[in-house]
Amino acid sequence: MRQGGVEIVPCADMSEFPALMADPDMGWLLFAADLDDHHIEQTLWRARTARSDIEIGLLGARHDRRRAERWIRRGCAVYLELETSPRRVIEAMDLVSRLRVRVIDSIFHEGQHAGLSLPRVGLTxxxxxxxxxxxxxxxxxxxxxxxxxxxxxxxxxxxxxxxxxxxxxxxxxxxxxxxxxxx
Missing domain, CATH: 1.10.10.10 (Winged helix-like DNA-binding domain superfamily/Winged helix DNA-binding domain)
Incomplete structure (x- = not known):
């Protein structure tokens, strides 16, 4: 699928993964909510072994704040709701690439009203x-x-x-x- 100047290539078959990682234009891995964390971690490890500059994004369920917090701590650059349009996902990725910020969907803003907050990091x-x-x-x-x-x-x-x-x-x-x- 092509959106603007960005090409989104689904990779359901892991045998295609090495070829995708060899593409110098590949800058992102985007994971959907239906993948478990273990599978994502394995794929991310393989990707970062091949390319240390790869960014990751996740599309997750609105109610799964714990998972969102966990992946933000692990360096996820974009965490958006699963129902997010491809255009909005690409805009978020572009924003991260240009400004070097993290983009987190309304999941955390709404969570703050419910007594939740961004993940705490135990720095001395x-x-x-x-x-x-x-x-x-x-x-x-x-x-x-x-x-x-x-x-x-x-x-x-x-x-x-x-x-x-x-x-x-x-x-x-x-x-x-x-x-x-x-x-």
Missing amino acids: RRERDVLQLLDHGHRNSEIAGFLHISENTVEYHIRHILQKLGVRNRMEACRQAAVLGLI
Whole structure:
């Protein structure tokens, strides 16, 4: 299916997957709600082994807030309701690609009225300090100086921040932290 300048290629047969991953124009994996998390994790692992720059999006059921929170923590860039139109999905993917933000459907906004909130990430006080300085663009040596700790300790904290936020690098950590309201 072609929508605007984007081609959506369904992949029901996993034997087609390696060929799709070899396509340099392939930038996204979009999963629907009917796939279980284990299948998505396996497919995502295979994809990230072939292409570390791949983004993921999920279409999920409105009532499944836990799954939405789980996948946002795992680095899902787009989480939209299953009934979302292809045009809106593509617009969300384009927004993520251009602005490097996460797009989360109204699932969380409505959840906040019901007493739910965005997922909490258990960062220590020191990790939050390091993250704040990272967000301001400071290098490890500068962060070490500001906090009166060694560069090795800064690297230790950054590794833990990346792990807890489910991201691959400092820039993604800052973006994810902003989405989660940590900075």
